Structure formats: structure tokens, C-alpha cells
Amino acid sequence: MAFSYTVTKTDPHCRARLGLLSTPHGTVETPVFMPVGTQATVKTMTPEEVREAGGRIVLSNTYHLYLRPGCELVRDAGGLHRFMHWDGPILTDSGGFQVFSLGPLRRVSEEGVTFRSHIDGSEHFFSPEKAMEAQMALGSDIAMAFDECAPYPCSREYAQEALSRTTRWAGRCLAAHRREDQAVFGIVQGGVYPDLRRASAAELVDFGFPGYAIGGLSVGEPKELMYEMLDHTVPLLPVDKPRYLMGVGSPDCLVEGVARGVDMFDCVLPTRIARNGTVLTRRGKLIVRNAEYARDFTPLDPECGCYTCRHYTRAYVRHLIKAGEVLGIRLTTIHNLHFVLSLMEEIRQAVREERMIDFARKFLHEYQKV
Amino acid sequence: MAFSYTVTKTDPHCRARLGLLSTPHGTVETPVFMPVGTQATVKTMTPEEVREAGGRIVLSNTYHLYLRPGCELVRDAGGLHRFMHWDGPILTDSGGFQVFSLGPLRRVSEEGVTFRSHIDGSEHFFSPEKAMEAQMALGSDIAMAFDECAPYPCSREYAQEALSRTTRWAGRCLAAHRREDQAVFGIVQGGVYPDLRRASAAELVDFGFPGYAIGGLSVGEPKELMYEMLDHTVPLLPVDKPRYLMGVGSPDCLVEGVARGVDMFDCVLPTRIARNGTVLTRRGKLIVRNAEYARDFTPLDPECGCYTCRHYTRAYVRHLIKAGEVLGIRLTTIHNLHFVLSLMEEIRQAVREERMIDFARKFLHEYQKV
Numbered sequence: 001m002a003f004s005y006t007v008t009k010t011d012p013h014c015r016a017r018l019g020l021l022s023t024p025h026g027t028v029e030t031p032v033f034m035p036v037g038t039q040a041t042v043k044t045m046t047p048e049e050v051r052e053a054g055g056r057i058v059l060s061n062t063y064h065l066y067l068r069p070g071c072e073l074v075r076d077a078g079g080l081h082r083f084m085h086w087d088g089p090i091l092t093d094s095g096g097f098q099v100f101s102l103g104p105l106r107r108v109s110e111e112g113v114t115f116r117s118h119i120d121g122s123e124h125f126f127s128p129e130k131a132m133e134a135q136m137a138l139g140s141d142i143a144m145a146f147d148e149c150a151p152y153p154c155s156r157e158y159a160q161e162a163l164s165r166t167t168r169w170a171g172r173c174l175a176a177h178r179r180e181d182q183a184v185f186g187i188v189q190g191g192v193y194p195d196l197r198r199a200s201a202a203e204l205v206d207f208g209f210p211g212y213a214i215g216g217l218s219v220g221e222p223k224e225l226m227y228e229m230l231d232h233t234v235p236l237l238p239v240d241k242p243r244y245l246m247g248v249g250s251p252d253c254l255v256e257g258v259a260r261g262v263d264m265f266d267c268v269l270p271t272r273i274a275r276n277g278t279v280l281t282r283r284g285k286l287i288v289r290n291a292e293y294a295r296d297f298t299p300l301d302p303e304c305g306c307y308t309c310r311h312y313t314r315a316y317v318r319h320l321i322k323a324g325e326v327l328g329i330r331l332t333t334i335h336n337l338h339f340v341l342s343l344m345e346e347i348r349q350a351v352r353e354e355r356m357i358d359f360a361r362k363f364l365h366e367y368q369k370v
Numbered sequence: 371m372a373f374s375y376t377v378t379k380t381d382p383h384c385r386a387r388l389g390l391l392s393t394p395h396g397t398v399e400t401p402v403f404m405p406v407g408t409q410a411t412v413k414t415m416t417p418e419e420v421r422e423a424g425g426r427i428v429l430s431n432t433y434h435l436y437l438r439p440g441c442e443l444v445r446d447a448g449g450l451h452r453f454m455h456w457d458g459p460i461l462t463d464s465g466g467f468q469v470f471s472l473g474p475l476r477r478v479s480e481e482g483v484t485f486r487s488h489i490d491g492s493e494h495f496f497s498p499e500k501a502m503e504a505q506m507a508l509g510s511d512i513a514m515a516f517d518e519c520a521p522y523p524c525s526r527e528y529a530q531e532a533l534s535r536t537t538r539w540a541g542r543c544l545a546a547h548r549r550e551d552q553a554v555f556g557i558v559q560g561g562v563y564p565d566l567r568r569a570s571a572a573e574l575v576d577f578g579f580p581g582y583a584i585g586g587l588s589v590g591e592p593k594e595l596m597y598e599m600l601d602h603t604v605p606l607l608p609v610d611k612p613r614y615l616m617g618v619g620s621p622d623c624l625v626e627g628v629a630r631g632v633d634m635f636d637c638v639l640p641t642r643i644a645r646n647g648t649v650l651t652r653r654g655k656l657i658v659r660n661a662e663y664a665r666d667f668t669p670l671d672p673e674c675g676c677y678t679c680r681h682y683t684r685a686y687v688r689h690l691i692k693a694g695e696v697l698g699i700r701l702t703t704i705h706n707l708h709f710v711l712s713l714m715e716e717i718r719q720a721v722r723e724e725r726m727i728d729f730a731r732k733f734l735h736e737y738q739k740v
Contacts, residue, residue: 040689044696069664069689077667077685085681294439297447311455315447319410319439326414326696 003141003183003210005030005242009352015234015261016356018348021057021242023089023141024181025081028056030242030263031351033249033344034091035337036271039064040074040084043271044326044333047086053306053334054341057089057141059266062134063098067117067124071137079139091266092140094131094173096147096187097215097246108148110165128172136179144213145173147187152220159191162216167203174207185211185244192225194232201236212237213244214262218253227256234261251280251343251367255360258347270340274332277321280339284367288332293318300331306338307331373511373553373580375400375612379722385604385631386726388718391427391612393459393511394551395451398426400612400633401721403619403714404461405707406641409434410444410454413641414696414703417456423676423704424711427459427511429636432504433468437487437494441507449509461636462510464501464543466517466557467585467616478518480535498542506549514583515543517557522590529561532586537573544577555581555614562595564602571606582607583614584632588623597626604631621650621713621737625730628717640710644702647691650709652736658702663688670701676708677701 002024009018019030035042035050038061042050050058060080065071077083080090099106099115106115112127131146146169150162166189177184186209190196204212214233217226230245237243242263248254249267257265270280277289281301288300299309300317308317308331320328343363350359372394379388389400405412405420408431412420420428430450435441447453450460469476469485476485482497501516516539520532536559547554556579560566574582584603587596600615607613612633618624619637627635640650647659651671656663658670669679670687678687678701690698713733720729 039693039695040686041695041697044700046697046700064693068693069685073665073685076665077683083683083686085686295443295446313447313453315439315443316410316453316455323409323434323438325409325411326699327411327416329696330414330416 002181005211005240007240011351011354011356013354013357014259016258016347016351017261017263018351019242019263021089021263023057023183025087025089025141026056028089029348031254031258031344031347032057032264033254033340034059034264034266035341036061036266036268037084037086038268039068040080042337043275044330045337047084049334050086050337051088053337054345055088055337057091058086059091059093060084060138060140061095061098062092062131062138063095063126065138066095066126066134067119071134075137075139081139089141090138091142092135092138092144093246094135094144094146095126096131096144097149099126100149110168112146128169129176132173132176132184136177136182139179140182142183142185142211143177145170145184145186145209147189147215149216149219150189150191152192152216154191156191156193156196159189159193159196162191163189163196163200167200170204170207170209183210185209185213185242187213187215187246188233188237189216190233191216192221192229194229197229197233198236201233205236205238209241211242211244213246215246217245218247218267223253223256226253227260230257230260230262249340251340252364254340254343255347255363258351259356259360270336271333274336275329277318277328277332279332280336282363282366288314288318289321290318300335301339304335304339304342306335308335308338372551375581375610377610381721381724381726383724383727384629386628386717386721387631387633388721389612389633391459391633393427393553395457395459395511396426398459399718401624401628401714401717402427402634403624403710404429404634404636405711406431406636406638407454407456408638409438410450412707413645414700415707417454419704420456420707421458423707424715425458425707427461428456429461429463430454430508430510431465431468432462432501432508433465435508436465436496436504437489441504445507445509451509459511460508461512462505462508462514463616464505464514464516465496466501466514467519469496470519480538482516498539499546502543502546502554506547506552509549510552512553512555512581513547515540515554515556515579517559517585519586519589520559520561522562522586524561526561526563526566529559529563529566532561533559533566533570537570540574540577540579553580555579555583557583557585557616558603558607559586560603561586562591562599564599567599567603568606571603575606575608579611581612581614583616585616587615588617588637593623593626596623597630600627600630600632619710621710622734624710624713625717625733628721629726629730640706641703644706645699647688647698647702649702650706652733654737658684658688659691660688670705671709674705674709674712676705678705678708
């Protein structure tokens with residue numbers, strides 16, 4: 001089997017664990033954060049820079065690649081790995097989250113979703129079968145089932161309907177999937193309703209997916225509610241399969257998520273805020289665009305060993321960003337990705353040493369005090 | 371003396387020569403092309419990438435740095451080298467070309483130029499003394515005298531006046547300059563009038579500058595006229611001093627310029643057209659944005675060994691540029707800079723082997739046939 005997951009260690013004081021996720025493009029240690037390469041590139045970075053920052057598996061977006069440059073083109077280029085020059089594992093989302101986010105630009109039926117391109121307004125149709133076909137063409141290591149992600153807030157009835165459809169679509173995804181070198185993960189839905197989460201998890205686990213995502217969180221609900229849903233949902237998932245919390249990547253949520261048993265994360269946050277001139281430090285966010293850093297000749301984060309912090313000052317990075325220079329957002333992106341990926345390494349070390357709870361308490365205290 | 375220039379070889383069949391330009395930040399071989407880092411960064415690139423592409427000396431713009439972030443700030447950061455993390459030689463222009471390009475936003479007097487910032491409209495005054503002060507604060511290895519660059523076309527009277535003022539200002543620059551670790555180059559003006567070029571060169575050579583720029587060319591005149599002016603001007607300059615043709619960097623002009631005795635060049639062209647999706651090849655320009663390359667899975671230039679051409683296809687680069695991804699313009703910039711800097715290496719090899727004329731003929735035939 002080209003894909004496998006092995007839990008190698010569990011922290012006895014919480015749900016945190018270590019694991020090895022094996023894919024046709026290599027094995028990665030979990031818990032892992034996946035940098036997002038929406039359009040077949042982690043914004044502003046080369047693959048070598050992603051790896052240097054600590055990236056071992058990246059996420060790419062089927063919706064975006066389907067519209068541009070087209071999944072068949074990527075297939076003809078030799079697949080997504082070769083197209084984007086990334087030889088490590090790739091996870092692709094199904095496009096479900098994006099098409100449901102289009103709001104008035106989409107119509108949902110049992111068969112699938114009709115939507116208009118955000119690029120040129122052209123009409124398209126996505127279904128479980130089309131989402132599988134697209135991801136098979138891309139050739140990612142992990143494909144995601146096509147799901148319906150309910151918004152927050154949303155009624156119990158809507159959440160119920162979305163999760164039932166997600167289950168039916170999960171079956172259609174598995175029926176349509178035909179690549180042995182690609183794993184398909186199911187996605188648990190159910191909004192913020194514990195009994196619906198329970199129903200969704202039970203139905204999906206029946207399919208025997210090689211991995212499970214927890215979807216429909218980090219969509220606007222308070223963080224405490226997200227943590228509560230994790231506490232409900234994680235125990236319903238098989239202990240020997242990876243658990244992936246979709247769209248989550250702020251430092252505090254990574255720490256809280258791992259402590260609750262999550263193995264995989266992805267989020268645009270570290271790279272997106274970098275492009276707005278905000279950088280992550282152990283003492284919280286620092287808005288390096290601000291005038292107070294104009295003459296600050298210290299690194300973005302004096303405790304950081306990334307390329308940016310080794311060679312450049314806040315004053316220089318601020319100058320570049322104010323002047324609209326690309327190098328500015330490259331430097332902040334390198335730093336933020338390095339920050340999050342180093343944090344994951346520290347988290348894994350803490351789990352290895354059975355002190356995740358202690359690590360979480362200390363980290364959250366320091367991170368949130370500013 | 372911290373600065374010196376030595377001619378190490380002259381091609382007996384034309385005016386091309388090899389030399390070694392020694393500065394406080396290292397020695398570079400000439401003929402040399404200087405990548406432009408207008409705002410203390412070669413657009414989109416790290417200093418390591420500039421060096422990897424073959425860059426050994428970069429140019430930065432006093433006008434831009436004076437306005438943002440301010441030359442005193444750069445001085446307080448430890449100088450421009452440290453600020454931008456470039457430890458090789460830096461040449462700064464004087465700001466003259468930029469303020470004279472501002473058109474209605476500037477007023478010229480014998481004392482200097484009053485101008486309005488293109489950023490915020492604030493009023494500023496630049497003079498030979500201010501230009502020297504600014505460049506001393508930046509701490510470049512080579513500072514340029516503050517000159518008046520006449521436009522093309524321009525009357526003989528205007529060109530005469532501009533060159534006379536340039537001479538007087540050159541004297542004031544030398545009187546105001548006080549850094550032993552910084553060389554000041556004079557700039558020959560005179561428009562497209564051979565006798566004015568002769569007068570300008572004679573007056574400037576009297577000052578005994580350690581290097582001479584040929585200014586006021588590549589400002590809109592036909593290339594043939596530029597070559598003619600080089601043929602007139604180069605023989606008027608001391609054989610043992612470097613000759614710098616300002617603002618010139620298209621591949622054909624580099625070849626023609628070296629054959630006419632030019633040692634140094636700078637130009638935004640390779641990096642600017644890269645950001646528009648145009649790349650340089652031995653067979654001329656290739657507009658990789660164009661639809662015809664959408665499914666072209668070959669490198670930008672099959673004969674090129676740069677990072678971009680080793681790892682990426684035209685289809686991928688086109689996808690990135692169409693999608694507005696920063697990596698796209700990074701990859702085209704790396705390629706174009708590598709192209710120009712490799713061409714300079716080939717040119718130096720041709721001069722070393724006394725076959726510059728032959729090299730130029732072959733290169734120009736191939737480059738211009740498309």
C-alpha cells in the first residue's frame with residue numbers, strides 16, 4: 001500500500017500523539033502543518049525555500065487549479081509535483097469549501113454544485129465524481145472527499161442536511177476514485193452540534209477511509225467552541241488513522257489542536273498576514289509596517305533563526321513593504337512559515353517527552369500576554 | 371587607495387578590453403553589468419540570488435533612497451551594504467537623472483534642483499553638495515557626480531548649457547566629497563553633438579576622476595546614434611580609467627558597447643521586462659505570458675542553465691504570471707539576470723581570446739534574426 005499511518009507515541013496526559021504519515025512522495029512526521037500552495041505555489045516562495053523553512057507536505061487547491069491552468073494541463077505536465085517542482089507529499093482539497101464559499105455564485109443539488117468562476121464568471125459544475133477526476137488528474141498523494149461545509153452560524157436543520165449530503169457524497173467519491181497511489185480522506189461535518197458530529201463521524205468511519213478531516217470549523221465560531229467540538233469529535237475517530245483539522249493554523253490553535261489529538265493542519269494565515277506586513281513571534285503578532293519600527297535595527301524576532309532574522313532588520317523589512325518591494329513580503333513569509341513549522345517541531349518534541357500540557361500552558365501564556 | 375582600476379587585456383581588433391575594478395567591498399572583472407536595486411533591493415531577489423545569477427556589483431538609486439527610507443536612516447543602519455545585506459561593491463547614482471526626469475515637478479537653477487517627491491508631493495532641494503552628502507551617508511563604493519542629463523531630442527544650446535553646468539557641478543561635487551573609501555565618477559554629457567561631447571570629456575578629465583560615465587545616451591535616440599556617440603566619446607577618456615555607459619543593458623547594446631570600449635553598464639531592462647512576462651533568449655525576446663506557451667512543457671530557454679530553466683516549464687511560469695503569483699516574476703527575473711550576466715561572461719571570454727568582433731557578429735546575427 002502506497003499510503004499508511006502509524007502512531008509512534010501518545011502523550012499520557014492528553015490526546016496528543018506522534019505519527020508517521022507515509023505517502024508515495026515520502027514520509028512526514030505528525031503533528032504536521034501543511035503550508036498552502038493555492039495556485040500550485042506557496043505564495044512568494046520556491047519549493048526549496050518551503051523545505052528550508054521546515055515544510056514537508058503542502059496543500060494545493062483543486063478549485064483554483066481546475067479553473068486555472070486546468071487539471072488536464074497539470075496532468076499533461078506530468079502531474080502537480082512535477083509541474084510545481086515539489087517532490088514531497090501534496091494534499092489537495094476537493095474544491096468543496098471554495099465552491100460553497102462562492103455564495104450567490106453557486107447552486108447546490110443532490111447531484112453537485114453549479115458555480116460561476118470568480119475569475120471570468122464562466123459556469124462550471126462540480127460533483128463528487130468531478131472532484132475525484134480533478135484530483136486524480138492532479139495526482140496529489142492525498143485527495144479530499146467532496147463535502148458540503150456548513151457556515152457558522154447555521155441552523156441544526158441546515159447542518160443536518162449538509163452532513164447527510166456529505167456522507168452520501170463521500171460514498172460517491174470512493175466509488176469514483178481509481179488511483180492506487182492516492183489516498184482519499186473523508187470529512188466530518190455537523191456544525192457545532194455534538195450529536196450531528198457524532199452521526200457524521202460514525203457514518204464516515206463505516207466507509208473505512210485511510211484518514212479523516214474535521215471540517216466546518218474555524219469558519220467564524222469562537223475558538224472555545226471549536227475546541228469543544230474537537231473534544232467531542234476526535235474520540236469518535238479511529239485511533240490508528242490521521243486526523244486533519246482543516247483551515248486552522250494560528251499558533252495558539254495549533255497548540256490547542258495537537259493537545260486535543262489533531263495530527264494535521266493547514267492554513268493560509270501565516271503566509272497571508274505576512275503579505276500584510278504582520279509577523280509572528282513568541283510574544284504574539286508584530287506589525288512590522290508600523291512607524292515605530294522605522295529605525296528598529298533588530299531582527300523581526302530576536303529568538304528566531306530563519307533566513308530573514310539572520311540577515312535583515314525590522315527597519316529594512318518595513319522599508320521594503322512600504323516601498324511595495326516583493327522582497328519584503330518574501331522575507332515576512334519566510335519568517336512566518338519558519339515560525340509555525342518550528343513551533344510544530346517544538347510541539348512534536350514536547351509530545352515525545354510527554355510534556356505537551358506543560359508546553360501548551362507556557363506557550364499560550366507567553367504568546368497571549370501581548 | 372581603496373579604489374583602483376587595472377586594464378588587464380585589450381582586444382587588438384576593437385576597443386574592447388578586460389579590467390579589474392577594486393573597491394573596498396571587493397574586486398570585479400570588467401566589462402561588467404550592474405543589476406539595478408533601485409530601492410535597496412534588486413526587485414524580487416535576495417542578494418544571494420543576485421550573486422547566484424552572476425551579479426558582482428549592484429547599483430542603487432540615491433533619489434529613491436533619499437525620499438524613502440532616507441539616507442540618514444541607511445547610514446544609521448550601518449550603511450547601504452549592511453542595510454540591504456549585500457557585501458559586494460555598490461555604485462549609487464547621484465539622483466540627477468531621476469530629478470531631471472520629473473519634468474514639471476522640478477525647477478533648475480545654478481545652485482541645484484528643487485523638486486517634488488513622486489511619492490507624496492513634498493518639496494525637496496538637491497544640489498551637488500546634497501548629492502554627495504546623501505551618497506556619503508549611503509556609503510556606496512562608487513558615487514556619481516550630480517549632473518544634468520539633457521533629453522533627446524534637444525537643441526545644441528540646451529545641450530551646451532547642460533554640459534557646462536555638469537562640469538561646474540562636477541567641481542562642486544569633488545569639493546564637497548570627503549570619504550576616502552568612496553570613489554566619485556564624473557559624467558560626460560553633450561547630447562548627440564560630437565564637439566560638445568569632446569568639450570565635456572576634456573573638462574571632466576581635467577578633474578582627474580577615478581572613473582568616467584557616459585551619460586545622456588539611451589534616452590530615446592536611435593541605437594545607431596548612440597553607437598556613433600560612443601565611437602566619438604570613448605577615445606577622449608583616459609585609457610586607464612573605467613568607462614561606464616549609464617542606463618544601457620539590452621543584450622545587443624551590451625555587445626556593441628563592449629566592442630566600443632565600455633567597461634560598465636547598468637539597466638533596469640532585464641528585470642523590468644521579466645516582471646511583464648518577457649524573457650531573454652539567444653534567439654531574442656520570448657513573451658511567456660502568451661497563450662501559445664500554455665501547454666509548452668519546455669524550459670524558458672533550452673540552452674540556459676539558470677535555476678528557472680533547470681526546474682520549471684514555460685507552461686508553469688505562464689500559469690504563475692497569469693495567476694498573479696510572485697514566484698512567476700521571481701523566476702523570469704532570475705532567468706533574465708542570469709542571461710545578461712552569462713552574456714557578460716561570454717563577452718569577457720571573447721575579449722580574453724581576442725575574438726570580440728567575431729563573437730559580436732555571431733551573437734547579433736542570432737539574437738536579431740527573430
